[in-house]
Amino acid sequence: MAQPLIETKALKKYFKSPSGSLHAVDGVSLKIDKGQTLGIVGESGCGKSTLGRVIIRLLEATAGEVLFEGKNILKYNRNQMRNMRKEMQIIFQDPYASLNPRMTLSEIIAEPIKVNKLLKNRAEIEKRVTKLMDTVGLAQRLINSYPHELDGGRKQRIGIARALAVEPKFIVCDEPVSALDVSIQAQILNLMMDLQEEMGLTYMFITHDLSVVKHISDEIAVMYLGQCVEKAPSDQLFQNPLHPYTKALLSSIPLPSLKNKGNKRDIIKGEVTSPINPPPGCRFAPRCPHATEECMVRDIELIKAGDEHFAACRLYGRGFDAE
Amino acid sequence: MAEKTKKKSFYIAVWKRLKKNKLAMIGLSILIIMLTIAVFADIIADYDTLAIKQNINIRLEGVSKEHWFGTDSYGRDIFARIVHGSRISLIIGIFAVSIPLVIGGLIGAIAGYFGGLLDNILMRLMDMLLAIPAILLAIAIVAALGPGMINLLIALSIAGIPGYARIVKSSVITIKDLEFVEAAEAIGAGTTRILIRHILPNILGPVIVQATLGIASTIINAAALSFIGLGIQPPKPEWGSMLSEGREYIRQAPHLITFTGIAIVLTVLSLNLIGDGLRDALDPRLKD
Amino acid sequence: MSQTLLNIKNLYVNYETDEETVRALNGVNLKLNKGEMLGLVGETGAGKTTTALSILKLLPKDIGIITNGQIEFDGKDLTKLKEAELRNIRGERISMIFQDPMTSLNPVLTVGEQIAEVIELHKTLDKKQIESKVNEMLELVGIPAKRKKEFPHQFSGGMKQRVIIAMALSCDPELLIADEPTTALDVTIQAQVLNMMEELKHKLNTAMLLITHDLGVVAQICDKVAIMYAGEIIESGTAEDIFEAKEHHPYTVGLFGSIPNLIEKTNRLKPILGLMPDPTDLPQGCKFHPRCPQCMEICRKVHPDDRQTETHTIKCHLYK
Numbered sequence: 001m002a003q004p005l006i007e008t009k010a011l012k013k014y015f016k017s018p019s020g021s022l023h024a025v026d027g028v029s030l031k032i033d034k035g036q037t038l039g040i041v042g043e044s045g046c047g048k049s050t051l052g053r054v055i056i057r058l059l060e061a062t063a064g065e066v067l068f069e070g071k072n073i074l075k076y077n078r079n080q081m082r083n084m085r086k087e088m089q090i091i092f093q094d095p096y097a098s099l100n101p102r103m104t105l106s107e108i109i110a111e112p113i114k115v116n117k118l119l120k121n122r123a124e125i126e127k128r129v130t131k132l133m134d135t136v137g138l139a140q141r142l143i144n145s146y147p148h149e150l151d152g153g154r155k156q157r158i159g160i161a162r163a164l165a166v167e168p169k170f171i172v173c174d175e176p177v178s179a180l181d182v183s184i185q186a187q188i189l190n191l192m193m194d195l196q197e198e199m200g201l202t203y204m205f206i207t208h209d210l211s212v213v214k215h216i217s218d219e220i221a222v223m224y225l226g227q228c229v230e231k232a233p234s235d236q237l238f239q240n241p242l243h244p245y246t247k248a249l250l251s252s253i254p255l256p257s258l259k260n261k262g263n264k265r266d267i268i269k270g271e272v273t274s275p276i277n278p279p280p281g282c283r284f285a286p287r288c289p290h291a292t293e294e295c296m297v298r299d300i301e302l303i304k305a306g307d308e309h310f311a312a313c314r315l316y317g318r319g320f321d322a323e
Numbered sequence: 324m325a326e327k328t329k330k331k332s333f334y335i336a337v338w339k340r341l342k343k344n345k346l347a348m349i350g351l352s353i354l355i356i357m358l359t360i361a362v363f364a365d366i367i368a369d370y371d372t373l374a375i376k377q378n379i380n381i382r383l384e385g386v387s388k389e390h391w392f393g394t395d396s397y398g399r400d401i402f403a404r405i406v407h408g409s410r411i412s413l414i415i416g417i418f419a420v421s422i423p424l425v426i427g428g429l430i431g432a433i434a435g436y437f438g439g440l441l442d443n444i445l446m447r448l449m450d451m452l453l454a455i456p457a458i459l460l461a462i463a464i465v466a467a468l469g470p471g472m473i474n475l476l477i478a479l480s481i482a483g484i485p486g487y488a489r490i491v492k493s494s495v496i497t498i499k500d501l502e503f504v505e506a507a508e509a510i511g512a513g514t515t516r517i518l519i520r521h522i523l524p525n526i527l528g529p530v531i532v533q534a535t536l537g538i539a540s541t542i543i544n545a546a547a548l549s550f551i552g553l554g555i556q557p558p559k560p561e562w563g564s565m566l567s568e569g570r571e572y573i574r575q576a577p578h579l580i581t582f583t584g585i586a587i588v589l590t591v592l593s594l595n596l597i598g599d600g601l602r603d604a605l606d607p608r609l610k611d
Numbered sequence: 612m613s614q615t616l617l618n619i620k621n622l623y624v625n626y627e628t629d630e631e632t633v634r635a636l637n638g639v640n641l642k643l644n645k646g647e648m649l650g651l652v653g654e655t656g657a658g659k660t661t662t663a664l665s666i667l668k669l670l671p672k673d674i675g676i677i678t679n680g681q682i683e684f685d686g687k688d689l690t691k692l693k694e695a696e697l698r699n700i701r702g703e704r705i706s707m708i709f710q711d712p713m714t715s716l717n718p719v720l721t722v723g724e725q726i727a728e729v730i731e732l733h734k735t736l737d738k739k740q741i742e743s744k745v746n747e748m749l750e751l752v753g754i755p756a757k758r759k760k761e762f763p764h765q766f767s768g769g770m771k772q773r774v775i776i777a778m779a780l781s782c783d784p785e786l787l788i789a790d791e792p793t794t795a796l797d798v799t800i801q802a803q804v805l806n807m808m809e810e811l812k813h814k815l816n817t818a819m820l821l822i823t824h825d826l827g828v829v830a831q832i833c834d835k836v837a838i839m840y841a842g843e844i845i846e847s848g849t850a851e852d853i854f855e856a857k858e859h860h861p862y863t864v865g866l867f868g869s870i871p872n873l874i875e876k877t878n879r880l881k882p883i884l885g886l887m888p889d890p891t892d893l894p895q896g897c898k899f900h901p902r903c904p905q906c907m908e909i910c911r912k913v914h915p916d917d918r919q920t921e922t923h924t925i926k927c928h929l930y931k
Contacts (some may be wrong), residue, residue: 043797058505085511098502101608102524111520112510146607151886152655159506166510181654181824186869186882193879208797215871215880238873252802254827256870258854267802271767 003070004031005202006055006170011064013047013054020277024050026226027064029302032219034169037196037203039217039234041210041249045272047226048206049093052172055204056088057081068170086116089163093175095155099147105158106143109133112165132161137191153184160191164199173205177212189216210253214238219308222246225275225283231302232309242311244268245284282313290315340604347600353593361409368403375399375558383576392582395565396572397558401579404560405586411472411555412562415545416538416590419479424534426480427487432518434488435495446492449485457482458544465553475554479541490533494526528602535598539591562587615683616818617643617666617786622680624658624665624842631891635661637842637898639680640917643835645785648812648819650829650850652866653839656887659822662839663788666820667707668697685785703733706779710791712771716763722774723749723759726781733782748777751814753807769800773807780817790822805831826870830854838863841888841898848923860927861903897928905929 013025024047032038040048053059055066057073065072073084092098099108109129112118119125133140136157147155156176163171173192177185193216195201207213213220213234220237222230222245230243241247248268270287282288285295295314305316341347360367368374378398385393392401430449434442452460464478498504499522507521546563548554555561562583569579624636636658643649653659664670666682668689682689684705689697709715717725726745730736736744746756752773763771772792779787792808793801809832812819821833829836830850837847838860846853846860853863865883885902888894894901900910909928918930 043799053505056509058508082511082513085509090506090509092502092506094502098506100503100507100521100525102606104607111507111512115507115510115512115516148608153886162506162510182869183654183865183883184886186871186880187884189871190879190882210798211871211873214873215877235876248799252798253873254801254805254825254831255873256826256830256854256867258830258850267806268799269803271769271800272797 002033004067005034005069006030006032006204007065007067008055009065009067011051011054011066012062013050013059014062017276022276023047023226023278024275025054025061026278028223028226028228030221030228030231032170032202032204034202035196035200036218037205037216039213039220040204040206040223041208041213041220042223043208043249043272045225045275046223047275048208048223049174051223052090052174052204052206056090056170056172057084058090082116086118086166087168088170088172089166089168090172090174091156091159091163091176093178095152095159095179096147098159099155101147104144104146105133105138105150108147108158109161109165112162116166118166128165132165135164135195136161151184152180153187156180156188157191160188160195164195167199168201170202170204173203175207176205178207178209185212192216210249222249225272225278227283227312228302229284229313230311232306232311236306236309240306240309242305242309242316243284243313244288244290244315246311336607337601337604341600344600344603346596347604350593350596350600353589354597357409357413357590357593360406361413364406364410368400368406370403370407373400373403374407374560377558383572383579385576385578393576393578395568395579396576399558399560401565401582404565405562405583408560408562408565408583409586411559412542412545412587413590415472415476415479415561416542419476419483419541419545420534420537422476422480423483424487424530424537427484428491428530430484431488431491432495432522435492436499436514436518436522442492445488449488452481453485453489457486458547461544461548462551462553465548470553470556472555475545475548478548479544482544483537483541486537487530487533491526491530494529495522498522498525524605527605531598531602531605535594538594539587542587542590614645615642616645616647616685617641617820618681618683619662619666620681620683622662622665622682623678624661624670625676625678626671626674627676628674633890634893635675635842635890636665637893639839639842639844641837641844641847643786643818643820646812646816646818647835648821648833649835649837650833651820651822651837651839652824652826652829654824654887656841656890657839658842659839660790661842663707663790663820663822666788667701667705668692669707702729702784703782704784705786705788706782706784707788708772708775708779708790708792710794712768712775712795715775716771718763721760721762722766726759726774726778729778729781744781748781749774751780751811752777753803767800769796769804772796772804776804776808776811780811780815783815784817786818786820788820788822791824792821793828794823794825801828808832826866838866841890841893843898843926844924845899845926846924852923856923858923858925858930860899860925861905861929862899865902865904897926 008028008030011025011028015022015024028051030038040051042048050059054061061074066074068084068087076084106129109132110125113125113128119128130140138154138157138161142150147158177188180188189212196203205213205216217234220232220234221228222243224245230237230246237246238250241250252267268287273286280299281296282300285291288295300312300314302310302312303316305311380398381394382396382398383394384390390400390402392405395401430445434445461478461482464481465474468474468477504517504521507517542563545554546566549561549564550567555564557564565583566580569583572579619639619641622636622639626633626635639662651659651662665677666689677690723745726748727741730741730744745759749756749759754770754773766774793804796804805828823829833850835849836853837844840862846863868881869883871880883902888898888901896912897910897915900906903910907928915926915928917924917926
């Protein structure tokens with residue numbers, strides 16, 4: 001089997017908080033093959049954004065490994081890491097906050113080229129900026145505009161152009177379309193898929209929107225309170241969700257059709273419990289309709305439940321007897 | 324090379340925006356006139372014969388052809404003293420603000436950006452300075468170093484540092500958590516570049532306003548020091564000490580403080596107008 | 612035949628500032644019957660919120676101006692009422708809930724106090740009656756009555772939104788306007804709130820105007836749907852008309868094409884090209900024509916009229 005482009009092993013990120021240790025990412029192991037898209041889904045506070053930032057080392061991990069082409073980049077020093085920045089980029093959720101309001105469009109796109117000294121000559125930089133603008137579908141007349149003069153869709157295109165400027169292999173997309181209207185959202189999703197095909201990019205696509213994640217991902221990981229509870233190829237996950245949380249999540253989506261109207265949906269009760277000093281056991285157990293006493297005390301890991309289908313639930317596979 | 328030409332175009336854009344602001348242009352004109360007067364003070368009014376030489380026969384005279392602004396209690400020409408005083412007051416005002424602005428700004432930026440222990444140490448030091456009233460601190464420093472222009476500048480500068488450190492720190496904290504700073508980190512920009520290119524331009528607004536207001540209070544503080552004999556030594560003309568001298572004669576000869584007061588007000592006003600204009604011009608979001 | 616509760620006729624609203632005039636609403640026609648749930652769908656800037664604010668006359672003072680049209684509520688034209696008369700209607704007969712549950716509650720008052728305040732303002736009840744009404748309202752939205760002594764920060768986002776709904780319903784209004792009530796919530800919590808709202812619909816006889824950008828939410832709970840674009844209702848009808856009929860406005864088609872399909876696998880989405888028109892400089896003819904894949908000669912020049920069948924209305928030259 002080919003080496004995955006990105007792999008995380010038991011990755012953890014804990015934050016200190018006044019009331020204890022906040023387990024934002026708690027032992028996540030994932031793989032993404034080159035040219036593929038891994039979707040990360042979860043509700044607010046599940047640690048999905050933190051996971052993305054830890055992988056590209058915008059945040060330092062508490063424990064675990066991040067392998068990029070087989071090498072653990074968490075061990076890299078400053079200089080090695082600075083080189084790595086050219087390989088891994090990020091696109092942010094808020095197209096307004098992620099662009100420096102004092103810089104023009106061309107300055108923003110040229111910044112990564114200048115920082116990494118990819119091109120020295122001014123004319124060459126300009127040419128490259130022009131080309132990047134073409135690539136993401138920004139009209140040339142906007143070259144001296146400031147972010148606040150543009151709409152959300154165009155701002156997000158600038159964010160994409162900035163990420164592409166260093167010609168990365170891997171891009172973390174942190175809710176890149178959540179702040180956009182549906183018609184603009186569709187334009188951006190299409191652009192991102194086109195770019196992936198043309199440049200062979202690898203995406204980690206973080207979102208809370210299940211229909212978006214299904215559309216763009218090859219494989220999907222569902223997160224709940226810092227842990228990955230289920231992982232499967234996109235179609236399989238939607239056709240045959242295993243983990244009770246995934247099931248609840250899928251049945252919660254309001255579909256734009258009348259077919260299911262009036263059907264009683266499985267709606268989970270209660271709300272996400274606190275990520276601060278979580279008790280042992282399955283994190284979802286307090287809300288789970290199938291929870292037993294054992295679920296509350298014993299930790300559970302991802303278990304192979306199908307060909308490429310993994311779920312962290314005692315209902316599948318060997319469950320608690322794993323030890 | 325590329326960097327330089329880019330920078331230039333940024334300042335041209337700022338200047339273009341500033342030019343559209345009428346109030347700022349009025350402020351700038353006043354300041355330019357003031358500076359010209361300060362530079363050509365010797366040509367406008369002779370220092371020795373008019374500004375320094377005492378003449379008891381013409382003390383406290385009102386406005387006349389010979390003495391445009393009248394004379395003071397020693398019979399010195401007030402116009403000449405204001406003209407020569409502008410040199411000292413403007414220098415004090417500008418330097419005693421820009422020095423602490425740079426030092427305090429640097430301390431605030433470092434404390435705000437790095438946070439943690441460094442922030443704690445630096446800001447506790449600033450708190451210690453802040454706990455002593457600025458004027459008392461300046462008095463203590465001048466008393467230790469001895470009176471004189473340079474020492475006065477040092478004293479006022481040190482007293483000004485914590486204020487700027489605080490304001491820069493709080494601005495940096497609000498900016499540094501925004502996603503565009505994270506984006507700059509993600510593309511591999513180093514700390515210095517992030518601070519200078521991404522954070523600094525976004526905090527200039529409040530800092531500039533604070534600084535232009537600071538010039539006014541600095542001139543007043545310098546006056547207070549002169550008043551208790553720790554600042555500029557008489558008979559050198561300085562606006563603050565002129566004002567405090569004139570205070571005694573406020574009933575008999577109000578022109579003493581009127582004209583000096585107008586000079587101070589005009590300077591402060593012009594700086595405030597320029598400051599407001601600059602804050603707006605530096606922010607592309609406010610472009611029409 | 613059910614009774615008409617709200618009837619907006621040919622409503623025009625401008626936002627006028629020194630520099631420009633934003634034409635926010637350009638002839639909105641909307642009808643809502645008693646006890647009905649209407650979904651008002653559109654993207655940012657389509658004029659959904661402006662419509663809601665003009666019903667309550669809460670448009671920004673001296674800037675938002677109703678230039679033409681009527682808003683009939685229970686037979687009375689709201690645009691002609693005096694401020695004092697309106698105050699009696701606001702909160703009591705028409706209430707509104709806003710998108711952000713975090714900022715709509717006062718952090719220093721308990722939840723119970725805040726609900727009680729609304730009741731006190733509009734009804735003459737004694738302390739005991741108010742108390743029991745507060746309990747009743749909380750139970751209605753699925754919050755145990757004993758939690759009324761807690762402060763807003765002790766509630767999660769979904770719970771806060773329930774409190775806000777309880778406040779809005781506490782005077783038994785005839786019309787509830789909800790502006791993106793579930794947009795700020797997570798899906799599982801949204802599902803809980805939507806379920807609760809659907810139950811309320813059966814229990815109470817409150818008509819509801821639900822403003823949203825999410826066609827999914829509309830499909831779940833609305834009886835009728837109106838789709839807005841550039842300050843006009845370009846298509847309206849029953850939920851069946853919008854989700855199942857064959858004929859649609861090209862914008863509606865584009866809106867559906869933009870949503871990734873959960874059931875079928877699609878390679879690429881079919882988005883609407885271009886951007887919303889600038890509301891200070893709207894195009895001639897049909898406002899959608901610059902983005903319309905089926906644009907004809909006539910669309911550039913002539914503004915289309917409504918084509919009405921039984922319940923389904925489409926504003927497009929394709930249908931005559």
